Amino acid sequence: MNITEIRPGIRYVGVNDRTTHLFEGLWPLPCGVSYNAYLVVGERVALIDTVEASFGERLERNIRREIGDRPIDYLVINHMEPDHSSSIAALRRIWPDMRIVSNAKALDMLRGFYGIETETQEIREGDTLDLGGKTLSFHMAPMVHWPETMVTWCPEEKTLFSGDAFGTFGALDGGITDSQIDPARYWDEMRRYYAAIVGKYGAPVQKALAKVRPLAPETICSTHGPVWQREIPAVLDLYDRMSRYEGEPGAVIAYGSMYGNTEQMAERIARELAEAGVRNIVVHNLSTADPSAVLRDVFRYDTLVVGSPTYNGALYPPVAQLLEMIAARCVPHRRFAVFGSFCWASAAVRCLSEFTQRLKWELACDPMEMKQGYTDEKCDPSRELARRLAERIIR
Numbered sequence: 001m002n003i004t005e006i007r008p009g010i011r012y013v014g015v016n017d018r019t020t021h022l023f024e025g026l027w028p029l030p031c032g033v034s035y036n037a038y039l040v041v042g043e044r045v046a047l048i049d050t051v052e053a054s055f056g057e058r059l060e061r062n063i064r065r066e067i068g069d070r071p072i073d074y075l076v077i078n079h080m081e082p083d084h085s086s087s088i089a090a091l092r093r094i095w096p097d098m099r100i101v102s103n104a105k106a107l108d109m110l111r112g113f114y115g116i117e118t119e120t121q122e123i124r125e126g127d128t129l130d131l132g133g134k135t136l137s138f139h140m141a142p143m144v145h146w147p148e149t150m151v152t153w154c155p156e157e158k159t160l161f162s163g164d165a166f167g168t169f170g171a172l173d174g175g176i177t178d179s180q181i182d183p184a185r186y187w188d189e190m191r192r193y194y195a196a197i198v199g200k201y202g203a204p205v206q207k208a209l210a211k212v213r214p215l216a217p218e219t220i221c222s223t224h225g226p227v228w229q230r231e232i233p234a235v236l237d238l239y240d241r242m243s244r245y246e247g248e249p250g251a252v253i254a255y256g257s258m259y260g261n262t263e264q265m266a267e268r269i270a271r272e273l274a275e276a277g278v279r280n281i282v283v284h285n286l287s288t289a290d291p292s293a294v295l296r297d298v299f300r301y302d303t304l305v306v307g308s309p310t311y312n313g314a315l316y317p318p319v320a321q322l323l324e325m326i327a328a329r330c331v332p333h334r335r336f337a338v339f340g341s342f343c344w345a346s347a348a349v350r351c352l353s354e355f356t357q358r359l360k361w362e363l364a365c366d367p368m369e370m371k372q373g374y375t376d377e378k379c380d381p382s383r384e385l386a387r388r389l390a391e392r393i394i395r
Contacts, residue, residue, distance in 0.1 A: 003176060004066065006227055007157040007219055009134055011039040013047075013062035015055040016171040023083075023169065027196045027292045031189065032171030035083060036223045038161060039066055040154060043132025044073040046101075047091075048152055048161045049084050049223055056087035060094060071095055074121075074129065076136065077102035078163035079149045080109040084223050089114045101129060103140060105148035139211050141165065143204035145197060151208070153215055160217040165208060166235050168225030169193045177219075177227040186225055187238070188296065193224065194242050195295035199329035205243035209236065245331055247302030249393050250280025254294055255307035255339075256287060256316035262309045262341045264374040265382070269305060269339065272386030278393050286318035295325060303335040303364070303393055305385075306352055310342035315351045323355050335392055336361045337385055339368040346371075364389055 004012040014036035023029050035051035037059060045067055051059045063072070072095045077085060080102075088110070092098060100110065101121045111117045123129070129136040137153045144165050152161040168190040175181035198205065213236065220228040220235065228235050253270050257263035263285065270283050282297045298304055308319040315323070336356055340348035349367045356363055365388035368381045 003180065004062075006038070006177060006221065007159055009041045010154065010157055010159055010219075010221075011041065011066040012176050012227065013037050013039055013059060013066060014172075015051050015058045015062070017052065017055065018171055024197075027169070027192075028290050029169060031169065031185075033169050034172045034224055036221065036225075036227075038221050039063065040131060040134050040136065041067065042134035045070055046074040046076055046129070046131055046136060047072050047098075048076045048221070049078055049163070050075070050087045050091060052083045053086035053090070056090045059087055060091070072098045074098065074131075075100045076129075076152055076161070077106050077110070078152055078161060079146060079223065080106050080113065081146060081164070082113070084163075085110075085113065089116065092116060103138070103148060103150055106150070109148055141204070141208040141211070143201045144208045145201050145204075151212070153217075158216065158218040159221060160212060160215060160219070161221045162212075162223075164197070164223055165205070166190075166220050166228060166239060167193055167222040170225060172226065175226075177229050178231045179229055181226060183226055183231055190225065190235075190238060191242065191300055192292045192296040194239070195299040195329070196292040199242075199295065199299060199331075202243040202245055202330070205239060209240055209243070212236070242299055245299070245333065247334065248280065248300055249395075250282070250301035251278055251303040251305055251389065251393065252294070252297045252301050253281065253283045253305045253307070254286055254289075254298075254319070254322055255284070256309065256319040257285065258309055258311070258316070261370065261372075261374040262307050262339075265339050265341065265368070265370060265379055266307050268376075268379045269307075269382045269386060272382045273390060276386045276390035276394075278386075278390050286316075286322055291322065291325060294322060295329070298326060298331065298334070303337075303389055305337045305339070305389070307339040307341075308348040308352060309340065310345065310347040313345065313347050315348055319348075320351075327355075327359060331359070333361060335364045335389065337364050337367075337389055339370075339382075339385070341370040341372075341374075343372055364392060
């Protein structure tokens with residue numbers, strides 16, 4: 001069996017990146033990332049997307065392994081972000097007659113990024129490309145998560161080339177499809193990828209899902225992570241829930257602490273929630289936590305509890321950074337509670353409460369605030385906070 005043949009005439013030619021530490025210079029990659037590209041082989045050959053430039057030689061080798069000296073007739077660009085497009089100029093030098101196919105916005109970016117404006121073909125919604133025995137049709141998916149993004153559909157093989165949609169962090173460990181690997185570890189990486197990269201664009205994702213579902217794909221070829229076949233219902237459901245900002249029952253406690261007092265408040269609240277019957281509780285120290293992991297959990301669970309000491313008359317900087325990340329992703333609602341501490345002048349709890357007004361969220365219960373050092377007695381109001389939250393989480 002050729003493991004790279006995903007469906008008859010559809011070949012995987014992507015690469016793994018296990019050396020880059022930060023995706024987009026921001027998001028940690030402890031398990032690496034894959035850059036997925038695909039060949040659709042009929043009487044003519046189309047390459048769907050490319051890879052990051054430093055892996056261009058591997059991409060060329062993978063292509064030649066699959067098709068030998070046959071030319072690439074078409075390069076289809078679903079997304080112009082450089083992790084998928086920066087090897088295009090090198091490929092054009094290798095296959096100078098290769099026609100580049102995409103929509104007007106992508107072709108404009110192609111000129112802007114790489115100065116390429118010849119041998120291109122502009123397509124629009126619903127246009128098709130006949131490869132001889134295989135057909136490709138094109139459907140726009142703007143703002144999932146750039147304005148030029150689109151998806152490509154091969155009806156003969158019921159295969160969707162989805163660009164970044166349905167992608168995950170994490171390199172591919174041997175297998176390519178979800179039936180060749182254990183997909184379990186990719187679910188959290190899909191949530192983390194969505195929350196960090198796509199999270200702002202819930203409404204466009206919903207529009208894209210409305211186009212994808214009627215196609216009833218049997219294979220989804222994303223540009224990151226596994227090729228989906230067995231798990232397609234779960235993948236579509238996860239994207240649907242995340243793009244509707246629908247959280248599962250559970251609590252995320254995110255806090256900053258300079259000297260451990262606010263940290264002890266967070267630990268007490270977590271313990272009280274557990275005693276009240278809440279099972280899904282995640283606690284993040286924002287001074288050390290990976291922001292994408294915190295965002296992942298904020299998207300996953302329906303309750304967010306944030307704590308901060310007062311710092312220079314405002315919020316502790318890591319707490320303020322998290323709130324700005326949440327606001328930038330336009331999360332429309334979360335069950336929200338706040339707590340804080342101060343030494344001589346209170347400000348953190350007021351700032352946290354102002355955040356709820358800014359996002360038009362509602363506080364689920366009264367804020368809890370502590371002056372100076374932690375004691376169990378000072379933190380007794382956490383019982384009431386936990387009780388009020390648990391009543392609404394466990395329903």
